[in-house]
Amino acid sequence: MDVIPVIDVAHGQVVRAMKGQRSGYRPIETPLAGSSEPADVARGLARLFPFHKIYLADLDGIEGRGRNTHIVPALSQVLGRVEIWIDAGTGSRGAARAILAAPVATLVVGTESIETVRNWEDISAEAPARTVLSLDFKNGEFIGPEAMLADSSLWPSRVVVMTLDRVGANEGPDIRRLESIVARAKGRRIYAAGGVRDRGDLDDIKKIGVAGALVASALHSGKISAGDLLEVAGR
Template identity: 80%
Template sequence: MDVIPVIDVARGQVVRAVKGVRSAYQPIETPLAPSSEPADVARGLARLFPFRKLYLADLDGIEGRGRNTHIVPVLSQALPHAEIWIDAGTGSRSAARTVLAAPVATLVVGTESIETVHGWEDIVAEAPLRTVLSLDFRNGEFMGPDAMLNDASLWPSRVIAMTLDRVGANEGPDLNRLHNIVTRAKGRRVYAAGGIRDRGDLDEIRKIGVSGALIASALHSGKISADDLKEIAGR
């Protein structure tokens, strides 16, 4: 199982996500780093474990304030062997091309940023093997064109089930939704995002076929430890 640490960046600082309410996010305070600077947080994560993937949620890009492209080299330097998954609110093929210009980058496209199925097909055509689809949910509602959820043939080989209102909420993952998506994914790798509290939650989602999880709070709180990460990686 892949454990993928998440760094949420807003106005140049790493912030702590709370239930997907982005206006309430504040600069992170964590025992892993001396500040909320992306470089400090990334180095702290690298000391915890040699992660092979890192997820960057560029909230400035998602909310239309301009993308933090300068952060990618900083993160890559801290975790030199990591594939960096980047969600920057990409809604066009030209924007996708900009993200993918970094050799370490994997493009994450959230359905909340997709207006039409045709738009998605145009984006994913740029680099299908370097594109991950995030199926975004908030308060039980799917965010994006209904066909993106209902027609699994549109999904690439890697799919995130993103439950935004459970991010940082300490409520646990939505197991029913994850099971439904895994069942329909038919061999695609499914990643859980939102609600992972501890090692027990990771064990539960692994049992239903989830391939990995995006995690932030549980790493910073120590509820998922370096020993946990080593054991999970060895499976």
């Protein structure tokens, strides 16, 4: 099972995400790093465990303030060849091409950032094998073109189920929704995002066929330990 640490960046600093209420996000304070600088936090995560992937949510890009283009080179310098999944609010093929120019980059396209199915098809055609779809939910509602949720044939080989209102909320993952998506996935790898609190949650979503999880708060709090990560990665 993949456990992918998440770095949420706003105004150039790593922030603690909470229930998708982005206006209230504040710079992170974590025992893993001495500051909220993205490279410092990435270095702390690398000391915790040799992750193969890391997830960068560029909230400035997602909210239309402009991408933090300096962060990927800074993270690469710290992390080496670790694969960086990047969600920067990509809404066009040109923007996708700019992100994919970094050899370590995998593009994440959130349904909250696309307007139509045609828009998604155009973006994903740039590099299908390096593109992940994020199905975005908040307060029980799907965010994005309804066809993106209804028609699983549109999904690529890797799909994130992003439950924004559970991020950092200590409420546990949305098992019912994850089960529904896994049942329709037809062999695609499904990743849970939002609500994973501890090793028990990882075990629970593994049982229903989830391939991996995006995690932040549980790593910084120590509720998921290096030992847990080692055992989970070995299964």
